[in-house]
Amino acid sequence: MTEFDWTQLLDYALMGMLLAVGIAIVRLRNLFAAVMLAGVYSLISAAWFVTLDAVDVAFTEAAVGAGISTVLMLAAMLLTAREAEPVKAIRHWAALIVVSVAGAALFYAVGDMPVYGDPNSPANAYVGMDYITSTPNDIAIPNVVTAVLASYRGFDTFGEVVVIFAAGLGVMLLLGLNPGKKTGGEE
Amino acid sequence: MNPHLVLRVVSKLLIPLIVVFGLYVHFHGDYSPGGGFQAGVIVAAAVILYALIFGIENAKQAVPTGFVRFMAAFGVLLYGGTGVATLILGGNFLDYDVLHPDQAHHTGQHIGILLVELGVLFTVFSVMMAIFYAFAGRAPDIPEGEW
Amino acid sequence: MIELLAERFNYIIVIILMMTGLYAVVATGNLVKRLVGLSLFQTSVFLLYITIGKVSGGQPPILPEYSESYGGSNAGETAMAAASPAAEAAEGAVSQGEALQNTAEAIYSNPLPHVLILTAIVVGVATLAVGLALVVRIRETYGTIEDEALNQADYAAENARRSA
Structure with a gap:
């Protein structure tokens, strides 16, 4: 890095906020506060997605993470419990051991990963950049993400849509779409 | 009288704007960030806001559960049907170039992307609404004191 | 390290x-x-x-709206439509070259x-x-x-x- 990139300061600030919110979520026992902080966490990560040039992703994360999933978790919380039970100390230590072993294994692999922002890394060098150069000639729309999503990888997206449909179907089967009629009868 | 007067007035102003913004995000998705996934979630968020402020029964009158169920399946069928249509016209599955003879401007690609994104919009919107109805239909109404 | x-x-x-x-x-x-x-x-x-x-x-x-290859600009297109197919093909090749050049100028994620x-x-x-x-x-x-x-x-x- 030859010259200092000022947007990196923004990145560091967002990362610090993500860490603070993440640790707060783990420590809170009040479920309402935890769910609300999860929405905040999504919004901060959406802001980071914007500085990482992923505007489409930031858009989706802001709408889904801060909007829909917060509402769903609040609804589920209303139906279940407001407060989590305190956890025994031994369980904290067991979790800490699991997390440190897994984290150490991941840290061991960091040295082999490509440098942040490397244009020649394996992930960035081949197919991703081919989409950018060939989209004007094949599809002729400016937004490359839409071109890849709907045309180059339309088959993948079809699979995703079917998964969303199946998930919706699963929720309907589990909870019933018209609970007023008869579905909640067995309680 | 009404404890949520500000909420009602503000949301009445905002909900149409949110829906229009969602449609803009959808139909302008070729040129700017956006597309069926984002638009579906945004429009669903507008209806969920309506349901939270004015009650779930009013929302069910505006967007009936039968409509939601139908559209969830219809979106998947529209997506798959576009693929089948390209097969029938002699191309590969989801190869949109055969949809329109104008190859120089890739009109077929534009039509195909529009249809497919509409399918995504319908499915995402309807599934989000169905999930919300399923949870909210069971949840007890929040007592006034809890707001 | x-x-x-x-x-x-x-x-x-x-x-x-x-x-x-x-x-x-x-x-x-x-x-x-x-x-x-x-x-x-x-x-x-x-x-x-x-x-x-x-x-x-x-x-x-998100690529810039580079002119011809989108088929958006009308004046040039209608003029070319009257010309011979060979000339049209040449025009297409030029505009594609321009488009490639445009995308090469900027770096995209x-x-x-x-x-x-x-x-x-x-x-x-x-x-x-x-x-x-x-x-x-x-x-x-x-x-x-x-x-x-x-x-x-x-x-x-x-x-x-x-x-x-």
Whole structure:
């Protein structure tokens, strides 16, 4: 890095906020506060997605993470419990051991990963950049993400849509779409 | 009288704007960030806001559960049907170039992307609404004191 | 060593966030909070993908509206339509060359991770809803969503069945 990139300061600030919110979520026992902080966490990560040039992703994360999933978790919380039970100390230590072993294994692999922002890394060098150069000639729309999503990888997206449909179907089967009629009868 | 007067007035102003913004995000998705996934979630968020402020029964009158169920399946069928249509016209599955003879401007690609994104919009919107109805239909109404 | 880590700060932060989510999943017995932890984990995986796709000095992968190859500009097109097919082909080649040049000028971030994660976010909320629906049903059947209480209820039911 030859010259200092000022947007990196923004990145560091967002990362610090993500860490603070993440640790707060783990420590809170009040479920309402935890769910609300999860929405905040999504919004901060959406802001980071914007500085990482992923505007489409930031858009989706802001709408889904801060909007829909917060509402769903609040609804589920209303139906279940407001407060989590305190956890025994031994369980904290067991979790800490699991997390440190897994984290150490991941840290061991960091040295082999490509440098942040490397244009020649394996992930960035081949197919991703081919989409950018060939989209004007094949599809002729400016937004490359839409071109890849709907045309180059339309088959993948079809699979995703079917998964969303199946998930919706699963929720309907589990909870019933018209609970007023008869579905909640067995309680 | 009404404890949520500000909420009602503000949301009445905002909900149409949110829906229009969602449609803009959808139909302008070729040129700017956006597309069926984002638009579906945004429009669903507008209806969920309506349901939270004015009650779930009013929302069910505006967007009936039968409509939601139908559209969830219809979106998947529209997506798959576009693929089948390209097969029938002699191309590969989801190869949109055969949809329109104008190859120089890739009109077929534009039509195909529009249809497919509409399918995504319908499915995402309807599934989000169905999930919300399923949870909210069971949840007890929040007592006034809890707001 | 310090430089090696400083160039890869994104992985370090992502790993710490991931482990925060994993800790919430393992340490808490409350099923709703476990799902919250799982969605923390999920978001940090999204961050991993997107940071890998970042190219320094890059722009969002939305190309400029370069004129002819979109077929948008009408005056030139209608004039060319009257000309011979050969001339039209030549025109097309020129405009394609221009388009390529335009895209080569700017650096764009990798669009492929964006596409993968965009769909994964929406699928993620749909599957989260399935998980929450299961939790709601468990609460209706057992009257609790703490996993130790659930285990005890299961053991009690099993013992009652054996002794009967």
